Amino acid sequence: MGTRPIGVFDSGVGGLTVLRALRAALPNEDFIYLGDTARLPYGTKSAATVTRYSLQCAAALVLRDIRCLVIACNTASASALPALRLSHPSLPVIGVIEPGAQAAVAMSPGGHIAVIATEGTIAGGAYQEAILRHKPDARVTARACSLFVAMAEEGWNDGPIAEAVAHRYLDPIFAESGAPDTLVLGCTHFPALMAAIGSVVPSAVRIVDSAATTAAAVVQALRKEAPAGTAAASAPSGRVTWLATDGAARFARVGTRFFGETVPVDAVQIIDL
Amino acid sequence: MGTRPIGVFDSGVGGLTVLRALRAALPNEDFIYLGDTARLPYGTKSAATVTRYSLQCAAALVLRDIRCLVIACNTASASALPALRLSHPSLPVIGVIEPGAQAAVAMSPGGHIAVIATEGTIAGGAYQEAILRHKPDARVTARACSLFVAMAEEGWNDGPIAEAVAHRYLDPIFAESGAPDTLVLGCTHFPALMAAIGSVVPSAVRIVDSAATTAAAVVQALRKEAPAGTAAASAPSGRVTWLATDGAARFARVGTRFFGETVPVDAVQIIDL
Numbered sequence: 001m002g003t004r005p006i007g008v009f010d011s012g013v014g015g016l017t018v019l020r021a022l023r024a025a026l027p028n029e030d031f032i033y034l035g036d037t038a039r040l041p042y043g044t045k046s047a048a049t050v051t052r053y054s055l056q057c058a059a060a061l062v063l064r065d066i067r068c069l070v071i072a073c074n075t076a077s078a079s080a081l082p083a084l085r086l087s088h089p090s091l092p093v094i095g096v097i098e099p100g101a102q103a104a105v106a107m108s109p110g111g112h113i114a115v116i117a118t119e120g121t122i123a124g125g126a127y128q129e130a131i132l133r134h135k136p137d138a139r140v141t142a143r144a145c146s147l148f149v150a151m152a153e154e155g156w157n158d159g160p161i162a163e164a165v166a167h168r169y170l171d172p173i174f175a176e177s178g179a180p181d182t183l184v185l186g187c188t189h190f191p192a193l194m195a196a197i198g199s200v201v202p203s204a205v206r207i208v209d210s211a212a213t214t215a216a217a218v219v220q221a222l223r224k225e226a227p228a229g230t231a232a233a234s235a236p237s238g239r240v241t242w243l244a245t246d247g248a249a250r251f252a253r254v255g256t257r258f259f260g261e262t263v264p265v266d267a268v269q270i271i272d273l
Numbered sequence: 274m275g276t277r278p279i280g281v282f283d284s285g286v287g288g289l290t291v292l293r294a295l296r297a298a299l300p301n302e303d304f305i306y307l308g309d310t311a312r313l314p315y316g317t318k319s320a321a322t323v324t325r326y327s328l329q330c331a332a333a334l335v336l337r338d339i340r341c342l343v344i345a346c347n348t349a350s351a352s353a354l355p356a357l358r359l360s361h362p363s364l365p366v367i368g369v370i371e372p373g374a375q376a377a378v379a380m381s382p383g384g385h386i387a388v389i390a391t392e393g394t395i396a397g398g399a400y401q402e403a404i405l406r407h408k409p410d411a412r413v414t415a416r417a418c419s420l421f422v423a424m425a426e427e428g429w430n431d432g433p434i435a436e437a438v439a440h441r442y443l444d445p446i447f448a449e450s451g452a453p454d455t456l457v458l459g460c461t462h463f464p465a466l467m468a469a470i471g472s473v474v475p476s477a478v479r480i481v482d483s484a485a486t487t488a489a490a491v492v493q494a495l496r497k498e499a500p501a502g503t504a505a506a507s508a509p510s511g512r513v514t515w516l517a518t519d520g521a522a523r524f525a526r527v528g529t530r531f532f533g534e535t536v537p538v539d540a541v542q543i544i545d546l
Contacts, residue, residue, distance in 0.1 A: 040317060150423035164434050
């Protein structure tokens with residue numbers, strides 16, 4: 001059954017950085033990506049609402065016979081992961097927070113980790129908790145970098161404005177001695193700004209891209225399911241099926257920036273959840 | 274009945290620039306402000322959904338016995354104004370788009386008007402249509418300035434980053450000869466950035482702040498209702514009642530920046546629509 005697709009959902013287009021990393025790690029797998037664009041953003045909504053929306057997204061993907069569910073959204077990972085696992089006990093369900101936190105703890109030489117994310121994710125404290133669960137004596141510095149989201153959506157990924165904004169958010173964290181040695185990009189939008197972020201933090205700082213770490217966690221989960229070799233026999237085709245709940249044109253246009261390849265507007269199916 | 278309050282609603286805190294202008298114009302009136310923070314932003318939602326939400330906001334305010342309804346939200350003004358007027362035929366209902374468009378036409382010496390707003394407002398074309406309705410031979414240049422919203426919410430209202438962003442959005446509009454002579458701030462967030470915007474457009478350009486023009490339209494509507502003198506006799510107290518549908522702390526904190534006075538967090542009532 002190696003040809004069943006991997007389902008990925010997010011509130012919008014940010015999760016396409018996760019899909020991009022998944023495609024790089026698993027080039028022959030089929031994917032279904034669902035962006036709940038009609039109800040974005042999730043970050044400002046209550047945990048109960050985000051859980052309800054996430055269960056609806058998951059149900060739409062499970063109907064399409066997925067073999068694994070990836071929550072490519074920090075807010076949904078923080079709020080809905082337990083409910084999603086309970087509702088789909090036979091399906092591997094992977095969120096973005098746990099792999100990022102785990103990678104940060106593994107990579108940090110001194111245990112001082114900075115997390116940057118949206119206001120909602122930082123206020124919710126999910127990364128901070130996940131890091132401390134893995135390393136109770138870690139020191140965590142957290143900062144909301146709200147403008148990064150708008151910049152990534154606008155495609156202003158590098159250049160003087162992106163760097164000035166990165167300086168304004170990150171200098172207060174990294175300018176002093178005893179600064180963090182590791183930085184977690186705790187929002188799916190932020191890997192798009194990697195160049196600007198990388199140019200303003202000290203070169204010794206390890207940057208954890210939660211998109212890449214999530215992809216690695218998915219590879220591991222699939223290996224556990226089907227031992228190496230069995231999947232290759234069924235020759236997956238490496239296709240992506242595009243679903244959104246509103247605005248195909250914007251989804252394709254802005255999504256292309258995050259995905260790094262063209263999201264063809266004609267291929268985007270609008271579904272009702 | 275001059276003591277009945279004026280009801281103002283918006284999807285969030287941006288409409289507080291309109292409330293600020295209303296308070297400046299009508300310092301003795303009572304206001305009820307409702308921010309539908311649980312369901313923001315309206316800008317990415319369909320017209321049918323925005324109309325439904327707007328009718329719910331209006332109903333909550335009408336229950337509180339308002340004497341006038343102000344739609345302090347561009348998206349809701351564009352989509353829901355006719356439905357709101359139909360549902361509340363005896364109530365003066367004033368949106369933000371019509372007064373801004375009218376003021377721009379009146380102020381523009383050459384009839385070349387630039388409109389900046391959110392992506393949704395620009396794509397919907399409501400300002401463009403309203404301007405052309407008042408002056409069919411006007412030339413309208415429209416541009417979405419999405420980052421301005423995030424900057425205003427973050428409180429980055431002036432300084433080098435705000436000016437660099439304003440240059441990037443506005444220079445392409447104003448750098449050439451035959452540029453617009455008038456600029457409409459078609460988003461309730463944008464008046465917060467007036468200093469940065471004003472510093473990058475040529476000094477001859479007239480800037481239309483739709484918050485101020487909406488306040489002027491409300492003053493006019495109230496005068497039509499109650500001739501001058503009758504309202505003063507009932508000695509309104511100039512109070513603001515604060516309602517929001519989610520997140521009192523964020524509403525108060527970010528709202529304070531737009532309102533220009535403290536929005537006391539303890540005074541914010543969370544209501545369910």
